[in-house]
Structures are given as structure tokens and as C-alpha cells.
Amino acid sequence: MSTDTSPVSFPSVPGSHKPDAILVVDNVTRSFGGLTAVNVAHLEIPRRRITALIGPNGAGKTTLFNLLTGFDEPDTGEWKFNGLSLGGVPAYKVARRGMVRTFQLTKALSRMTIIDNMRLGARNQRGESVWRGIIRPAWASQEQEITQKAQDLLERFNLAHMRDELAGSLSGGQRKLLEMARALMVEPEMVMLDEPMAGVNPALKQSLLQHIKVLQDEGRTVLFVEHDMDMVREISDWIIVMAQGEVIAEGTFEDVGSNPAVVDAYLGSHHDVDLGDHA
Amino acid sequence: MNWGLILSNSFYTAISANAIAYMLVATGLNVHFGYTGLLNFGQAGFAAVGAYSLSIPISRFNWPWPCAVLLVIVSAVGLALLLGFTTLRLRADYLAIVTIAVAEIIRLSLNSVRFTWLTGGNDGLQGFTSFMEKINPFPQQGIWLWKQKIDGYRLWLLVSGWILLMVVATIVYLLMRSPWGRVLRSIREDEDAARSLGKNVFAYKMQSLMIGGVIGAIGGVWLVLDKQSSQPGDFATTFTFFSYTIIILGGVARVKGPVIGTMIFLFVIQLVDISLQQATKTTPSDPTPLLPTWLIDQNNYAQLRFMVAGFALAALVVFRPQGIFGDKREQAFDVH
Numbered sequence: 001m002s003t004d005t006s007p008v009s010f011p012s013v014p015g016s017h018k019p020d021a022i023l024v025v026d027n028v029t030r031s032f033g034g035l036t037a038v039n040v041a042h043l044e045i046p047r048r049r050i051t052a053l054i055g056p057n058g059a060g061k062t063t064l065f066n067l068l069t070g071f072d073e074p075d076t077g078e079w080k081f082n083g084l085s086l087g088g089v090p091a092y093k094v095a096r097r098g099m100v101r102t103f104q105l106t107k108a109l110s111r112m113t114i115i116d117n118m119r120l121g122a123r124n125q126r127g128e129s130v131w132r133g134i135i136r137p138a139w140a141s142q143e144q145e146i147t148q149k150a151q152d153l154l155e156r157f158n159l160a161h162m163r164d165e166l167a168g169s170l171s172g173g174q175r176k177l178l179e180m181a182r183a184l185m186v187e188p189e190m191v192m193l194d195e196p197m198a199g200v201n202p203a204l205k206q207s208l209l210q211h212i213k214v215l216q217d218e219g220r221t222v223l224f225v226e227h228d229m230d231m232v233r234e235i236s237d238w239i240i241v242m243a244q245g246e247v248i249a250e251g252t253f254e255d256v257g258s259n260p261a262v263v264d265a266y267l268g269s270h271h272d273v274d275l276g277d278h279a
Numbered sequence: 280m281n282w283g284l285i286l287s288n289s290f291y292t293a294i295s296a297n298a299i300a301y302m303l304v305a306t307g308l309n310v311h312f313g314y315t316g317l318l319n320f321g322q323a324g325f326a327a328v329g330a331y332s333l334s335i336p337i338s339r340f341n342w343p344w345p346c347a348v349l350l351v352i353v354s355a356v357g358l359a360l361l362l363g364f365t366t367l368r369l370r371a372d373y374l375a376i377v378t379i380a381v382a383e384i385i386r387l388s389l390n391s392v393r394f395t396w397l398t399g400g401n402d403g404l405q406g407f408t409s410f411m412e413k414i415n416p417f418p419q420q421g422i423w424l425w426k427q428k429i430d431g432y433r434l435w436l437l438v439s440g441w442i443l444l445m446v447v448a449t450i451v452y453l454l455m456r457s458p459w460g461r462v463l464r465s466i467r468e469d470e471d472a473a474r475s476l477g478k479n480v481f482a483y484k485m486q487s488l489m490i491g492g493v494i495g496a497i498g499g500v501w502l503v504l505d506k507q508s509s510q511p512g513d514f515a516t517t518f519t520f521f522s523y524t525i526i527i528l529g530g531v532a533r534v535k536g537p538v539i540g541t542m543i544f545l546f547v548i549q550l551v552d553i554s555l556q557q558a559t560k561t562t563p564s565d566p567t568p569l570l571p572t573w574l575i576d577q578n579n580y581a582q583l584r585f586m587v588a589g590f591a592l593a594a595l596v597v598f599r600p601q602g603i604f605g606d607k608r609e610q611a612f613d614v615h
Contacts, residue, residue: 071471095477107472109465120465121476125458128478130486133457134450143458166608186476 008237012251015042022047022190022221028077030067037063039245050222052232055242056266061225062104065194069101070094098189106175110168114159117167117178118150121185157181173204180211191215193224197231209235285553287425292549293542296436296505299444303498305525305537306447310491313532314455315484316467318375322495322522324382327514328354329496334509335397337407344410355496359489367484390511403510411504440501447494452534463487524592530602539603551587555580
């Protein structure tokens with residue numbers, strides 16, 4: 001797959017059109033009681049790019065993630081992945097179609113070994129059928145291939161020395177690495193990372209950044225939620241800003257940083273006005 | 280005190296056909312709870328369905344026994360489907376509530392006067408074991424296991440039961456080391472993670488519920504074959520709780536856990552029971568029991584066996600929380 005490293009030049013308006021967008025969202029809304037958590041009129045995610053989804057706490061970023069990946073159902077709206085609608089498609093089928101997510105609170109399978117965590121991710125395993133599972137020869141050769149692939153990924157993510165440890169013994173940052181490596185076992189076309197840097201120490205951050213860049217080099221699309229602005233600036237091609245459930249801005253880091261709507265969302269609309277009562 | 284009889288009787292209790300029934304029921308529960316994380320509190324219901332699917336057709340309708348055995352499996356799968364479709368999409372604790380309720384509904388229905396024409400009500404059903412007696416290859420007089428007599432029918436149940444148990448345990452072992460078993464364990468750890476990796480969690484939970492349910496139903500069959508009578512009282516909630524005790528004792532998510540757990544559980548209970556029975560016994564020739572009557576007598580020793588068993592279990596949980604065969608590392612990261 002070819003990698004497009006040229007600078008992006010999409011229009012910097014919310015819901016802007018991108019040629020060959022991998023994910024197109026229309027009128028997706030979700031409310032919890034009286035609170036509208038997500039209300040996205042139109043959104044397109046560019047293919048083979050690293051797109052950051054940012055916004056203040058409670059902006060609806062994680063809820064949007066849950067909706068898009070089938071972990072929650074929207075009240076209205078539809079969204080298409082590679083031109084096919086994902087409305088009403090259960091989460092496991094979304095993953096099989098090539099859109100794999102990670103979680104804000106990492107879900108390492110604590111009482112399973114790291115290599116088993118990895119093997120689990122592989123698709124179309126013959127031994128995952130109950131009948132063929134009993135007969136080892138039916139899946140042993142495939143298991144060997146899967147193990148080799150898992151081993152290669154573990155080496156890439158510097159976890160190979162711990163392959164037979166239980167995942168529960170990993171540090172918070174290592175769990176993030178494991179979760180990302182495990183997601184790659186599914187061979188996703190698009191990777192959705194929910195706060196990949198949360199709780200990761202600075203030393204590990206750089207390596208995590210490199211791993212995310214490699215995803216793009218491999219031709220994958222990355223969409224991630226993040227609060228760490230250094231990271232957002234360093235690796236994102238495109239940035240989408242949400243506030244109060246809506247997409248309020250899109251653009252490159254520079255575009256978004258100078259957008260008054262974004263500054264308002266983060267700092268409040270009267271941040272530069274003296275509201276003091278000493279006048 | 281006749282220690283030879285006490286020990287041989289306790290040992291026989293730990294390996295008898297009755298023990299095999301507990302081992303099978305606990306193995307089924309281990310598939311649900313130990314490997315998949317399904318909090319099934321109605322395993323006694325599966326056992327009851329198995330027992331009555333054998334006894335009703337044979338006693339009441341003179342079915343040939345292979346058809347009744349087939350019905351045992353079909354009804355266990357049916358109960359799993361019923362429980363699964365109603366609760367598996369809900370949170371774990373709902374499964375616990377619904378399963379315990381369904382198991383009690385089954386027991387109370389079997390006990391109900393309205394269905395006595397079918398189930399025999401409180402008296403239960405008898406006379407469904409003749410097929411097992413007919414195919415019994417052992418002589419009727421049986422054997423002596425040290426000082427414990429085992430009749431030919433019970434010896435046959437014991438031998439065939441252990442073979443059956445070995446087959447079931449081997450199947451469970453093969454399944455759990457396969458990629459299929461890996462998916463079950465991932466669901467136990469975090470079902471959303473399994474979903475995010477493309478696993479159809481609902482289908483796997485349903486398969487687990489069916490397989491563990493069928494094993495539990497076979498356990499129920501062995502229980503009533505041993506007693507030669509199926510009665511609703513045998514399938515009370517305590518049966519399920521004993522099964523939990525057994526798998527925690529033996530080691531959760533270990534194939535030999537339910538087997539060893541049952542042996543220890545039944546041995547300890549029987550040993551305490553029969554020792555106290557002998558120690559409080561009075562005869563016309565010897566009116567003074569071994570233990571003073573102000574401490575304990577014939578009328579109240581029976582309750583003590585479960586107190587001692589409970590104390591032993593508590594001590595085990597404190598000093599060896601992973602059970603006899605459990606993996607200490609697995610116990611160390613308890614995320615729930």
C-alpha cells in the first residue's frame with residue numbers, strides 16, 4: 001500500500017469533504033436522558049491519515065467512538081465505513097470489517113498470558129469453532145502461524161521478553177502497547193485509539209508515538225482521541241475538534257489552534273474579556 | 280470407634296457414583312463460571328432437568344432408555360437456550376438472579392401436587408434404573424472395599440461413571456486448551472475486549488452454557504441412578520452452592536479441580552459425620568457415649584459436619600485462595 005505523506009489540504013470547516021474518505025458520518029445523535037452527548041451533522045475521516053479527535057472533557061469523543069464501533073447505539077443517523085453502512089452492525093462485526101478500537105481504560109486480559117492476548121486477536125481461527133477445537137490437528141498449523149505473527153508484533157512493541165507472563169503483570173504503559181499490538185492482530189484497515197497516551201510515562205510516550213506513525217506507514221487509517229497536545233501536534237495530519245457533542249472545527253494543528261471557536265470551547269468565550277467587578 | 284469402617288466408608292463416599300454426580304455437576308459449572316465467567320446459580324436446575332428427563336419417560340411412558348438419554352441432552356440444551364436468550368445480553372448479575380430463580384421454579388414445579396401424575400411430586404419417581412441393572416456386567420453380590428461393602432449395581436455405576444467422567448473431563452480439557460477455550464477465557468476477563476477483537480461473545484456464552492448444562496444434566500442422571508429414585512429435594516439451591524464450594528476447593532478453571540474438590544469435600548463431610556455418629560452412639564450394653572452428652576449428643580451431631588466443612592473451606596480460602604490446583608498467579612490479579 002502506498003503511503004501519502006504529502007501535507008493535507010482539505011477545507012478547514014466542520015464536516016468538510018475529503019476525497020476517498022474511509023469513514024463518513026451523517027446526523028449521528030445520542031442523548032442520555034436530557035443531555036445530548038453526541039450530535040454530529042456530518043463528518044468525514046480521511047483514508048490513510050492520522051486524525052486526532054480532541055475536545056474538552058464531556059465533549060462526546062468517547063461516546064462517538066462507542067457509537068461508531070458498535071458498542072453503543074445512536075438515536076438517529078447513519079455512518080459508512082468503506083461505503084458500507086455500519087448502522088445496527090454489532091461490535092464484533094465492525095471489528096471484522098476492519099475497524100478495530102482500543103479503550104480509554106485499557107482492557108488487557110489480565111489472567112491470560114501476553115502471547116494468548118495476542119493470539120486471541122487473529123481472525124478466522126479454525127480452532128475457534130467448538131467442533132474443530134477438540135481436534136488439535138485441525139488448528140495446530142494455523143496456531144503456529146498465528147503465534148509467529150504474534151511473536152513478530154511483540155518484538156516490534158518490545159514486549160517479546162514477557163510473552164509468557166500474565167498480562168496483569170504489565171505496567172500501565174505496557175498495557176497500552178499490548179492493546180495496540182493485539183488490535184493489529186486483527187489486521188485492521190482503521191485503528192481507533194481512545195486516549196493512547198493516558199497514564200503513560202514520558203519515556204514510553206515517544207515509542208508509542210513511533211508505533212502510531214508506523215501504523216500509517218503500513219497504510220492504515222488512524223483516528224485517536226487525545227488530550228496530550230504535544231502528541232496531537234507531533235503526529236496528526238488532521239484534527240477534529242468536538243465540544244458539547246458537536247464538531248466545531250476541523251483543520252491542521254495550526255488552523256485549529258487559531259480558530260476562535262476552539263479557543264472558546266477550551267477556555268470559555270469570555271477568556272479574554274475582563275469580567276472583574278472592580279471597574 | 281471402628282476406624283476401619285469410618286475410613287473405608289468415607290473413602291467410598293468420596294469416589295462413589297454419588298460423588299461422580301457431584302463431579303459432573305461441578306465440571307459443568309466450572310465451564311460456566313471457571314472458564315467463561317458466567318455466574319450461573321442454577322446448576323441444580325440443569326441437574327434436575329437431566330434427572331427427570333431420564334426418569335419420567337422411562338417410569339411413566341416406558342421409553343427405551345437410549346431415547347431417554349437423548350432427551351436428557353435435548354432438554355439441557357433447551358434450558359440453556361431459554362436461559363441464554365433471556366439473560367446473556369444482560370449484565371452478569373442478572374444471569375445469577377435469573378438462573379437461581381429458574382432452578383427453583385423447576386424444583387417447585389417437580390414438587391407440585393398439580394404435576395404429581397407426571398413427576399411423582401415429593402415422593403419422586405422410582406423404577407427407571409432397570410436398564411442399568413440389565414446391562415450390569417458385575418455379579419450382584421458386589422465386592423468389599425476394605426470394610427465397606429459395594430453392591431454389584433453400585434460397583435457398575437462407579438466403574439461406568441468414572442469412565443464417563445474421564446471422557447467428559449478429556450473433552451473439557453481439549454476444548455479449553457483450544458482457541459475456542461481461549462475465547463471463553465477472554466470473555467471471562469473482559470467481554471468488551473473480546474468483542475473489539477471480532478469475537479461473537481453472545482454465541483460463545485451460549486455454547487458454554489449448553490456444554491456446561493449438558494454436563495450438569497448428566498451429573499443429575501448419575502445422582503438419581505445411584506439413589507434409584509429422583510426426588511425434587513435433591514435439586515435444591517444447596518446443590519449449586521456445594522458445586523461452587525467444590526470448584527473453589529479444587530481450583531477454579533482447572534479440569535481436575537471439580538474431581539479433587541468433590542473428593543475432599545465429600546470425604547471431610549462423611550468423615551466428620553460418621554465419626555461423630557460413632558462417638559455419640561449408645562447401646563444397651565454400653566449406655567455411656569464416647570463424647571459427653573453436655574457437649575454433643577445423637578440428636579445434634581448432624582449439623583456439625585457442615586460447620587466443620589465450612590470451617591475447613593474458610594481456612595482453605597485464607598491459606599490457599601487459589602484452591603488445591605489453582606494457579607497462584609491467576610489469583611493475584613483479580614480485576615473484578
